[in-house]
């Protein structure tokens with residue numbers, strides 16, 4: 001088309017002063033354990049590889065199920081469209097920071113998984129944060145897995161034991177958990193409310209694991225990675241922790257703040273408020289920042305956010321002009337303009353400008369409420385929506401009676 005494509009396709013590199021490393025952590029061989037991708041400031045390094053954006057085909061299968069498109073067709077499309085993308089971070093690069101890092105726990109949206117918000121998580125890590133992007137096992141992810149030991153005797157022909165006792169295989173088997181669709185006639189709220197509670201518990205468990213790792217306790221990681229977790233001893237400032245999430249992950253932010261006061265503040269990206277009980281709202285005491293897209297929000301959803309308005313604690317809201325719900329996950333960077341707009345993966349605004357505004361406003365809010373001594377306060381005006389591409393509060397009309 002016309003002049004050559006000006007915007008290179010790919011996840012934009014982080015803008016902060018630190019190089020970014022990433023590695024994966026899985027606590028044990030159960031679906032109840034903690035599973036997250038860690039993004040962190042790392043040493044300058046050439047030899048480390050940038051990992052594939054989607055770690056294995058099962059995630060694409062799950063995504064196809066979630067999108068209700070046929071697996072084999074989608075396998076080709078996803079592989080062709082997204083198979084070769086790399087994450088803007090170095091896998092298992094050695095951790096490096098000359099100061100204690102504040103911590104963010106990140107919660108993905110419905111049908112997503114831990115790797116899909118790398119532009120946001122890598123940006124925070126490049127600014128000196130340690131970010132754990134949780135992969136939820138509540139059946140809201142497109143796909144996720146855990147291991148279980150296959151200890152039942154394996155009596156298949158080729159492994160007939162030489163000895164009398166049955167051969168016991170203790171190799172690890174990956175069990176996949178796929179997205180749970182709503183059954184016909186099933187009411188959505190009970191499922192989503194149960195899931196948001198599990199999601200909050202999984203964010204709290206991830207924080208607890210990071211706390212153990214920070215204290216130098218020897219922590220087991222059942223994933224065979226080349227990362228040395230002992231280098232993270234005494235690296236985190238666990239008085240400065242926040243919880244952040246997109247859509248269903250935004251509801252998870254509210255639930256997690258309510259359950260765990262160690263989370264000093266929350267950032268909810270285009271939050272989907274439906275899964276939350278009304279009785280949660282008065283029990284949240286921490287500052288919250290709602291960063292909304294222009295197209296996704298509606299009066300009922302906004303009026304639930306407004307139930308969290310407070311005179312005594314900071315509750316802020318901005319809307320980014322020209323954005324859609326998918327302007328926050330990485331997909332928004334990975335297709336050309338017209339297909340992106342067709343699939344509603346792109347809005348009118350340049351995706352990199354949108355995510356840059358979201359990230360800078362987030363950094364300013366985190367500095368303010370975690371008491372950081374950085375220069376993120378330069379972006380304070382963004383918290384009040386002072387930018388040509390921002391709207392203070394919301395573009396959605398909410399009837400006074402609905403609040």
Ligand SMILES: CCN(CC)CCN(C[C@]12C[C@](c3ccc(C(F)(F)F)cc3)(C1)C2)C(=O)Cn1c(SCc2ccc(F)cc2)nc(=O)c2c1C=CC2
Pocket residue numbers: 063066067068108109110111112116246247248249272325326329331343344345
């Ligand atoms: C028909 C399916 N139906 C399911 C209930 C609605 C599906 N849907 C709209 C979609 C996700 C969409 C998407 C992805 C990915 C491509 C691709 F082509 F790029 F792969 C295309 C098109 C399909 C836009 C949403 O659920 C929106 N949404 C999301 S989307 C989070 C997500 C999921 C997968 C990703 F790869 C990236 C991000 N997270 C939430 O927490 C909530 C909602 C709605 C309410 C709460």
